[in-house]
Each structure stands twice: as structure tokens, then as C-alpha cells.
Amino acid sequence: MQFKDLNIMPDIIKALEKESYENPTPIQEEAIPVILEGRDLLGCAQTGTGKTAAFAIPTLQLLSHEKANHTSKQNIKALVITPTRELALQIHESFNTYGQFTSLKSCVVFGGVSQKPQEEELKRGVDILVATPGRLLALMDQRLINIDQIKILILDEADRMLDMGFINDVKKIIAKTPPKKQTLFFSATMPPDIARLAGTILKNPAEIKITPVSSTVDTIDQYLYFTDKSSKKDLLLHILEDKEIVSALVFVRTKHGADRLIRQLAKSNVSAQAIHGDKSQGARQRALSSFKDKTLRILLATDIAARGIDIDELTHVINFDLPDTPETYVHRIGRTGRAGLGGTAISFCDFDEKEQLKDIERLIGKRLAEVKDHPYPLKNNFPAIKTTQPKRDTERTERPERQRPQKPKSSSHKSSPTSRKESSQSATSKKASLTKKKFRMTADGTLKEKRNYNSFSTKRKSS
Numbered sequence: 001m002q003f004k005d006l007n008i009m010p011d012i013i014k015a016l017e018k019e020s021y022e023n024p025t026p027i028q029e030e031a032i033p034v035i036l037e038g039r040d041l042l043g044c045a046q047t048g049t050g051k052t053a054a055f056a057i058p059t060l061q062l063l064s065h066e067k068a069n070h071t072s073k074q075n076i077k078a079l080v081i082t083p084t085r086e087l088a089l090q091i092h093e094s095f096n097t098y099g100q101f102t103s104l105k106s107c108v109v110f111g112g113v114s115q116k117p118q119e120e121e122l123k124r125g126v127d128i129l130v131a132t133p134g135r136l137l138a139l140m141d142q143r144l145i146n147i148d149q150i151k152i153l154i155l156d157e158a159d160r161m162l163d164m165g166f167i168n169d170v171k172k173i174i175a176k177t178p179p180k181k182q183t184l185f186f187s188a189t190m191p192p193d194i195a196r197l198a199g200t201i202l203k204n205p206a207e208i209k210i211t212p213v214s215s216t217v218d219t220i221d222q223y224l225y226f227t228d229k230s231s232k233k234d235l236l237l238h239i240l241e242d243k244e245i246v247s248a249l250v251f252v253r254t255k256h257g258a259d260r261l262i263r264q265l266a267k268s269n270v271s272a273q274a275i276h277g278d279k280s281q282g283a284r285q286r287a288l289s290s291f292k293d294k295t296l297r298i299l300l301a302t303d304i305a306a307r308g309i310d311i312d313e314l315t316h317v318i319n320f321d322l323p324d325t326p327e328t329y330v331h332r333i334g335r336t337g338r339a340g341l342g343g344t345a346i347s348f349c350d351f352d353e354k355e356q357l358k359d360i361e362r363l364i365g366k367r368l369a370e371v372k373d374h375p376y377p378l379k380n381n382f383p384a385i386k387t388t389q390p391k392r393d394t395e396r397t398e399r400p401e402r403q404r405p406q407k408p409k410s411s412s413h414k415s416s417p418t419s420r421k422e423s424s425q426s427a428t429s430k431k432a433s434l435t436k437k438k439f440r441m442t443a444d445g446t447l448k449e450k451r452n453y454n455s456f457s458t459k460r461k462s463s
Helices: 010-018 026-036 051-064 085-098 116-123 133-141 158-163 167-175 192-201 229-240 255-267 281-292 326-333 351-364 392-398 417-436 453-462
Strands: 041-045 078-081 106-109 128-131 152-155 182-187 206-210 220-226 248-251 273-275 298-301 316-319 343-349 439-441 447-449
Touching (some): 026 041, 026 051, 026 206, 041 051, 051 078, 051 182, 078 167, 085 281, 106 116, 106 133, 158 182, 158 192, 229 343, 255 298, 273 281, 326 351, 343 351
Parallel strands (some): 041 206, 078 128, 078 152, 106 128, 152 182, 220 343, 248 298, 316 343
Antiparallel strands (some): 439 447
């Protein structure tokens, strides 16, 4: 089947042909006709299956049949909510690509950057708005965006929004939309919370499930390296010596771990950049652009970007750290092997990550091919010792008391306990008498003892 067989309008077909798109993917083939009929849709498909085009193409066609009104910010007809900035930019780019021969205008808003340019674009009028939840709510609170007239609501990567804690923000946004609208709900997985949310907002939806999340693309070769945590950096450098690795997307568990690995690679004259939540949007976009145009060979990323990176002909994905949830593994390696192309996924596993490895292999239903012939095999077969700071009370009781050096006692100065007691009492009385007496200086420079006013007045009364 070809796109022209799906009753797509000529302007969009022209754009698809310009981009050399001919045959739809399975989810596009099933979803586009359903959406063009105006029905709600519940789509469950793993990353890399073409979900963006599956909702962008019919949305453009449905809105093209309406008269465009670009006079104010109140004319938003379609709203796409997505979890990450990278994914929002990717979706916005897709709308511009497929709708380049239409008169529809799209805009993207997300946090981490100044909202002033976004405000200016909204004032010029927008038909399709792509947004992340946080920035969208902020602009709505400022009354810069009104979504009470939208015709189509699209929730993309709903399960990822749940993982990132956006689900309550999403519910607030949905409450501001009109009750009569077409809702398209896409998620790679369907946990109970997402299923309940879908049940509350969808009306008699068509359900489409394309390739369960537990399956990985057959064109991806998956390899496993057992190694110690301390040897991962050296193993990565060893693997990157292979010139067949044209581009490598390396996933690291934490932001600090990514920055540390960047510095370690730089010491070995290996250039790499990272994208994560602490990077500014400008820095993230520059790194991603350099990686896409092949001027940057190695890009490090945390899981915040696992579903927001769409790179043509990405040859390798390397899991420097195994993810905590097995579904994330599928999303990570789905960055390669896209559009029918081949790809390679390499995973490092230390002793403490063996449980994550079991969960991954259980989910995908197969064992990863282990590579044993490498210079950094796993040597430490014991769990890492977790060092914790002892409690203050415990620390005090366990720490031996410091013994103060004692001065040697001379026999000639020995005194009895009674004499010591008498001497201390006399010293105390002398100190008390000194503190009681107060003096004043006269005009001729002599000191005279001050009289206590209370005692003086008492004496007068008695006399």
C-alpha cells in the first residue's frame, strides 16, 4: 500500500513525495483512515514505528478543510501534548514538513528557554500547537493561550509523561479543553494509570496495537559485554576504536555521570557532547544538530531524551549503564534500526546490574549475545559495598576518647584534700570580694570606692 491509497489530500501527498515517503508503516496504514473518519483513537506502538506521521498527516488534512483564521491567539484548532523538548521540536518539524504546501500554521512551546519568542509567534495566530505540559500551563495561566476551541487533542508518549510526573498537569490541561473534540491517545506501554486516563477521556475509541513493547526491531543486532563498573570507560574507548561505528548514541543513567564521562573521554582525545536536563536548550539543540549532520560522532544522553531523538541512519546505540526499567531498554535501542535500516545495540553490564539484565531479557523474550573476547572482562563477582555515613551518636560511642597527657606530680608539692578544699574556698571568696567592690575616679585622678545605693539607703533608715 502507498500513501496515495489512503485518501490523503494532494497537498500532503506532494510533501510526502518531496521527502521520498511512499509506503506507510503499519500504524500509519491503520490509524490514518480512522482519524480521517473523526473517531477517537487509542494507539499502542513502540518507538520508531511512525506514530508522529500517523497523527500529523490526518490532523493536517482535517484542519485544512476548515477556514483558517489567524487574527488572534484564540484560533488554536489542534493541541499536541508531549513530555520532552526534543520530542516537541521533532513533532513540530514533522507538522511543518507534511504541511509545507498547506496554509496551516504550527507553533511549539516548551520550557527551559525564554517564552518571549513563543509569545510573539502565538500572537501571529496558530492552528496547531505542540507543547510540553509545564510551559503550556504557564502560558495558559498568563492567558496567552486559550484551548477551549480546539477540535483535536493529541497526547503523545502518555506513559513517558506518567514516568516524568506530568500526569496531573495533563489532567489540568484536559479539563480546560471543550467536551466535544476528537482525542488521539498514543502510548508505547499501557500501565494501569494510563489505561484509566485513556478510559476517562476517550469516547468509543478505535484501538490499534502495533508490535508490543516487549519486542525489539529484528534488524537490530544486540550484544552484551560483562565488565566491572570501573572498567566501563576503558571498554567504551576500546569499542569506539572500531571505525565502522559512524555514530554512537551512548545512554548514561545520570546527568553527573554523563558530564563525568565527557571529561574522561576528552582526556583520551575523544570528542563527545551530552544532552540532559541540566543543559540549556540551546546547548542541547546544538549538540543534537551536530550529531544529526554527522559532525559529531558520539552523543551522550540520559533517559529524558530516550524518546525524543529521531536520527536517520544511526548505526549504534550503547547502553553504558543499563536502565532501571526494562521497557526503557526497548525505547533506547529503538533509536537505531529505524525505517527498515539495520543497527547495533551494545550493552555494558557490571555485577550490580545483573538483575536489570534478567528483567530486560525476560521482557524481550531472548538472550543478548554475549561478547567474551574483550580486554576488560568482569572480575568482581561481589555486590558493591554501599558506604553510609554512621550516625552521630554511634560515631561518638565508637570513637575512642583522646587521652590528655598528664603532668608529672612533684612529691614536694603534695597537699591533702582538706588543704586543697580550703585554698579553693579562699580563692572563691577573694574573687567574690573583688567583684562586689566598684570604684570611681575623682577629678584629681584618685580612685574611690563606690557606695551601693541600696545599702546606703538602708543604713539611713536604720539610723
